[in-house]
Amino acid sequence: MSQNTPARRRLRRALRPHISRTQLLVGLLCLVLGFGLATQVHANREESEFAAARQDELVGILDTLSQRSDRLRAEIQSLEQTRAELEQDTRGEAAVAEARRRASTYAVLAGTVPVTGPGIELVVNDPGGKVTASMLLDTLQELRDAGAEAVQIGGVRAIASTYFRDASGRGIVVDGQRLFPPYRLLVIGDPHTLSTALDIPGGIMESLRSAGAEGVVTQREEIRITAVRAAASPQYARATRDGDRKNN
Structure with a gap:
């Protein structure tokens, strides 16, 4: 007996899924709405940190951005x-x-001369030894973003090539010199801008507190930075004149 009877063919056609234009349109709309919802949730997560900030903190952030501009x-x-x-x-x-x-x-x-000017003194108290090299690096970067013109960490003059690494046991190595807490940073720049930048929501001060440490900022009319670096001669780079420039 043939297995491909008209009745069986009708049954297979009835069981075969059919997708109408309306169903396709509904599916596309659901996809677009889902993408929009995911994007909104992501944006809300990024803004939640600032949404929870106090009014004076938001004013401080805007003031810092305005001064940078x-x-x-x-x-x-x-x-x-x-x-x-x-x-x-x-x-x-x-x-x-x-x-x-x-x-x-x-x-x-380049840090080859002593400097003086207004700025702040930042003392990082770390009784539990929880402050890491990356946290000090983040602090230095935040200060530079806020307009710091010169920074001294302990007895080390921080420059563009300054590096940090965690020391075995206790302390942090900065440019080959091992420092122990409390870490003292002398920073020259606008005192108000520097202080505000460190204390923004989710910033350096909050990170230190989360680690069980404490940052104490003192604004000063005069900061003296005496640590200097020896002038280094470049090994590979050389200055060029306009006529020497070539397009690749």
Whole structure:
């Protein structure tokens, strides 16, 4: 007897799933709504930290961002003024003055000269030895983002190449020098901006408290940074003139 009778064919067609245009449209709408919901949840998670912040904390964050913007605008104006002076200079005096100014700036950034100015003193008390090298690195980066122009950690002058690593036992190694708590940081920059940046929600101070440590900030009109670094000569890099530049 044949297995492919008309009755069996009708039964298979009846059992075969059929997807209508309406069902496809409903499915696509569900997919879009699900994606939108997931995106909103992700955004809410990112904003929840600031949504829980107090009004004075939010004002402090906005104030910090505003001061950073003001610094950038001032730097742009200074560079534009320097360019105009150099373009109008006929005797080379402006170029010499600019070269001296840049040499002084680079000496500060490279840590080869002592510096003084307004800023803060940050003392990190760590009775339980829970502060890690990465936490001190985050602190340094946060201070730089807030406009720190010079930083001394213990007896070490922090520069662009400064590194941190956890020491065996107790303490943290900074540029080869082992430091023990309490860690003392001297920072030159705008005192209010630096203090505010450290105490934003989810920031450095909160991380220290979560680890059982404590950060104490003192704003000062004058901070003296005496630690210096020896000037290092580059091994591979060399300065180029405009005429030496080549496109890859």
